Amino acid sequence: MIGLMKTGLILFLHLLTLLIRLTRPGGAKAIVTENLALKHQLLIAQRRHHRSPNLTVLDRYLLGWSAMLMSPRRLLRCAIVVKPATILAFHRALVSRKYRLMFGSNRKTTPGPKGPSQTLIEAIVEIKQRNPRYGCPRIAMIIANIFGIEIDKDVVRRVLAAHYTHDPNKGTGPSWLSFIGHTKDSLWSIDLFRCESITLHTHWVLLVMDQWSRRIIRFAVHQGPVDGLALCGMFNQIIAGTDPPKRISSDHDPLFRFQQWQRNLRILGIEEIKTIPYTPTSHPFVERLIGTVRREYLDHTLFWTTTDLERKLNAFKDYYNHHRVHASLDGQPPCEFGNETSKPKALLDHFSWQHHCRGLFQTPIAA
Numbered sequence: 001m002i003g004l005m006k007t008g009l010i011l012f013l014h015l016l017t018l019l020i021r022l023t024r025p026g027g028a029k030a031i032v033t034e035n036l037a038l039k040h041q042l043l044i045a046q047r048r049h050h051r052s053p054n055l056t057v058l059d060r061y062l063l064g065w066s067a068m069l070m071s072p073r074r075l076l077r078c079a080i081v082v083k084p085a086t087i088l089a090f091h092r093a094l095v096s097r098k099y100r101l102m103f104g105s106n107r108k109t110t111p112g113p114k115g116p117s118q119t120l121i122e123a124i125v126e127i128k129q130r131n132p133r134y135g136c137p138r139i140a141m142i143i144a145n146i147f148g149i150e151i152d153k154d155v156v157r158r159v160l161a162a163h164y165t166h167d168p169n170k171g172t173g174p175s176w177l178s179f180i181g182h183t184k185d186s187l188w189s190i191d192l193f194r195c196e197s198i199t200l201h202t203h204w205v206l207l208v209m210d211q212w213s214r215r216i217i218r219f220a221v222h223q224g225p226v227d228g229l230a231l232c233g234m235f236n237q238i239i240a241g242t243d244p245p246k247r248i249s250s251d252h253d254p255l256f257r258f259q260q261w262q263r264n265l266r267i268l269g270i271e272e273i274k275t276i277p278y279t280p281t282s283h284p285f286v287e288r289l290i291g292t293v294r295r296e297y298l299d300h301t302l303f304w305t306t307t308d309l310e311r312k313l314n315a316f317k318d319y320y321n322h323h324r325v326h327a328s329l330d331g332q333p334p335c336e337f338g339n340e341t342s343k344p345k346a347l348l349d350h351f352s353w354q355h356h357c358r359g360l361f362q363t364p365i366a367a
Helices: 002-021 028-046 057-068 072-078 084-103 118-130 136-147 153-163 175-181 228-239 259-268 284-296 306-322
Strands: 187-196 202-210 216-223 247-250 271-274 351-356 361-366
Touching (some): 028 057, 136 153, 202 306, 259 271, 284 306, 306 351
Parallel strands (some): 187 247
Antiparallel strands (some): 187 202, 351 361
């Protein structure tokens, strides 16, 4: 303790001597500064104890300011303990301190691009909390579709990484098929999938979607085994009250080879296009839609009867067509794709939530 007090007193006297003698004219300033730097280096060398000198903050400031008052030629001759790298590091520290004071986060006006606002961060986090299965691209598309704010999916990912805590409880088709599907309402894709009720009764679901807009036309449900007559009844139930398409796309399932099915299509004037055998990517859109229905809805709900299943599938159809955004449709729901008119955008500080499928999905809407 006594040694530290003695060193501090000597440094204070050195500083006082420097302030008094710097008022002298001519080259006396450089001589005084050089003398002070040499004396202080001798003090540092005395406390080395067979190791590299341990410079304190006061040592660095004193030697740094002394180096700034001497010429470079004299500086190299006077440097006994302190190396030129120490002076350069001191200068870099001063520059860093300068810019931190000028452009630090404590200033009111920080240059550079601004991050997302607090209201936008809260909206992103709340969308993720209410819909945990939504990914960053879909949340970015929802923000652009509902609020009219273009935001990159990477910005959403950074916001969720910083502000969202996960709760553990909670291929393309062939060119000919895509070309035909891009003609509006000219091609429908159909397929069948099976699901089990809570009482383990088998139900077959016929799914029909529009290839161009990815819109779900309708679901038809049949309990028990399906034959040609039942398949025709399900398809006729779907197209009742609507204009049938010019073509439909189906796979090589044996159910679509019944004679009743072929005759029914000829009566309706619909051309059937078969997919490429043993090529799952030739029928990608409806196959992916079936996976979406299973992963996002049927795997999270139960049904009792055929009527119950039809009611729940129709609720999912309304949500899918009118509110679920799609990357392949430029972030728009199927029913809005291709429409020139756009719905009013919501405000980040004034919006409400709309529940779908009994609260399984929640989307923001304009209040």
